[in-house]
Amino acid sequence: MSETASPVRRGRLLRFAAAFLVLLALVGYVVVQYVNGGGPPRCVVRTAEDGGTSYELSAEQADNAATISAVGTTRGMPQRAVTIALATALQESALRNIGHGDRDSLGLFQQRPSQGWGTPEQILDPVYAAGKFYDHLAEVPGYSRLPLTVAAQRVQRSGFPQAYAKHEPDATLLAAALTGRAAATLTCESRQGGRSGDPVRLRSELVRAFGSDVLPRGGAGRGSAGAQDMTELAVPVPSTAAADDEGASRRGWELAHWAVARADALRIAEVSYGGRVWSTAQSGQGWREEPSRAGGRAGAGASGGGTADQVTGDVRIRLAQ
Template sequence: MGVVSETASSVRRGRPLRFAAALLVLLALIGYVVVQYVTGGGPPRCVVRTAEDGGSSYELSAEQADNAATISAVGTTRGMPQRAVTIALATALQESALRNIEHGDRDSLGLFQQRPSQGWGTPEQILDPVYAAGKFYDHLAEVPGYSRLPLTVAAQRVQRSGFPQAYAKHEPDATLLAAALTGRAAATLTCESRDGGRAGDPAKLRSELVRAFGSDVLPRGGAGRGSPGAQDTTELAVPVPSTAEAERAGAPRRGWELAHWAVARADTLRISEVSYGGRVWSAAESGKGWRKEPAGAAGSGADESSGAGTSGDGTADQGTGDVRIRLAQ
């Protein structure tokens, strides 16, 4: 009888403890939900859409967009066509889901799962997205007529994968990404960005621009137009060919290539605002995507009355001007 009473007493004492534990779990869950609501929930996301209303779209993480922007920039800087960028992006989507991973089959590494033992480079080199993308394009350029081949065939000639048909399922998403990141489709890529309380580093921004696009991207000592020597400025104006050169050099397309690159890398580089062609993207209002810039705003580069946007075939038709990139402070 005494044993039964003692057991009942233990059960009664245990109930408050279980209740307290359950309450703590509930409070933690409520706190998590509140934080997710306030911050927008989860890691930053990016969306790329077709230029036409009601067209298809593709959502990816900020990390994936960051890597995709690097792959595209390395390709165009080498003079590779948009088809090459599409092939590279589809390959990276299949091999690593556009994540710079430090593992894989056997000694495979990085965005393209390249193998040091097969002569692709050292592990450190392969894990550098700029290097890895460059090596992929080096091999792709050696494939005769690659731009006319089916994507799976072109990718397989480079990768020698055990699952060559797997690249095909990524072609629609890679095509959308390539159109935006090469600048062919204007104002079609937008990303979320978290404040995080961190300021952007002007030197890092300039360094990353040069690594991706080459030394010619920042003339006048690397400071950007209108700010010679201002190496610590938090706003960078990246020159785009003038109106007189636009038809020959494809200025609007080049401008949107740079602008989309900056938005795709905004979370990593702590970019707070990007403007070009009469449109502006800001981290504070990233949910609104590319908004029309107020008339007369510095660096708008487009006449608002001309209906800045895209032409009927989806190509960029905005006026020329600087791509203005502002860092978080």
Template sequence: MGSVPETASPLRRGRLLRIAAALSVLLALIGYVVVQYVTGGGAPRCTVRTAAGEGSTYELSAEQAANAATISAVGTTRGMPERAVTIALATALQESGLHNIKHGDRDSLGLFQQRPSKGWGTAGQILDPVYASGKFYEHLAEVPGYSRLPLTVAAQRVQRSGFPQAYAKHEPDATLLAAALTGRATRALTCDPGKGDKAGDPSKVRAELVRAFGPEVLPKAGAPGRTGAPPPREVSVPVRSAIGTDGGGAAQRGWELAHWAVARADGLRIDEVSYAGRVWSAKESGKGWRAAGATSAETGARGSGGNSDTDSHKASGADSRTGEVRIHLAR
């Protein structure tokens, strides 16, 4: 009879240790999933759909939604049309999955995988979504007739990618996102933010609004507006004029600001957003944009999309006007 070589025991022990480690990781993962299921937790998610609430939908994480909202806001603030925003979003979806990543091919970084060595800016600048978005639009604006070109061609003129056709698969999702985030599609974006325990900071919300939309987004100190100062946990954003070059009017401006606030709700601890007689609430995010003052039963019967676009102007309650977007922060 042969004997087991002495070298087999350490090998067996190593194999058993690897198996045990793998099982520990698996059990920890199962435990996490069970806890999230039982407690109703999970990663914050956002959903964008067509204005009518029917047809295509697209789901993305809170981080992705926040980055997409920044890309859109920077574009429209520069006077770029919705088509430019669609091109930018499709590019970022392909290059980074709308994640502000700190790695990539060679020295590529950020949402658009821009390279410091190719003159896109410093690493710190490129990792700033506002700066990176601005640089993308700066180069896109230099492409003759970009709005009439196929999306893959326009994106490739900016990016010089080794896989230019890859942008095409993101065009449907980018189109949905752009329609919502530029405000053309009303009540089209809703998010289910995480249940954090931190209070929202109005000064941070104002700072982020200015970074994305520029200083004109907020009224100057002492400018006339709503009677009385807003409550300490509220930020009121006036809706004064159209943005971009598509001529959408003040209502489109309002829905862009409202959708931006919802997309940033998780990170900025925004609890409620109201505009044009419609309210989005973090606590009732599954109901989407309900009519202001509507009961839960009425909202459920109507659905998140409402009966028609005129609902937002007929609804009673706060913000039946289209003159401002009101952002309420978590306490």
């Protein structure tokens, strides 16, 4: 019996040892991927008040949310419309640009080519998909005064119309940040792994989201190098009369939050506006007061108030190199 059992035990030990080695290798791989940028970066949006609510989402979700918001405001849609659009996309796709769904549904809003929403390629373009949603929403009489579930259902014709309601608080929080009403409230982690940003793509994405007027002066903006190798882009926020300082501040923070939300995809290393700065190197600290302005008046502009020199000027976007 002992001669027979010993090989069996040895076989079991060898199998356990092999399984343990595989497990160690898997854990090691996950750790290396996380340290070297493989872990999924996260974003957080908070209320402007201390101790308020917050909502956490992935970099992919933040990227898509920023696009949905930018397309809406560029079309002149109010913040309520952006909230409705974000809540709809949260329910339909969890803010992921998915290539599948019920029957032929696709994309952020699960729009159907067979129902006239566009070709599959068009629907899977977040800018196009958001634009089509707003086109239909604008045709709903009094949508801004309707309950969110009613307004969304008039566009989507969903089999579960009440499902949109549970996303309204998170969508409201996101819309306040992404439209610029709540300053310095959206931050993201970054694990970029050393890849460089493409200045041509950055300018192209800004124009696609905000329209050609976002980059005057021939579309290049102001930067530290030529148009093709620019490492820093300064996006102008139009100077306004003192009575419209709030509008200028909102525009600046809308652009700044868009850049942070899209930092992982566009390889953005730093964003600054209103005396505040966000950077990949210190992304865990969120929006910090710019060192060169510490103790000065410019930091007050981050709260959305202050004088004209605090809330106008440039949103500066620096790419990873």
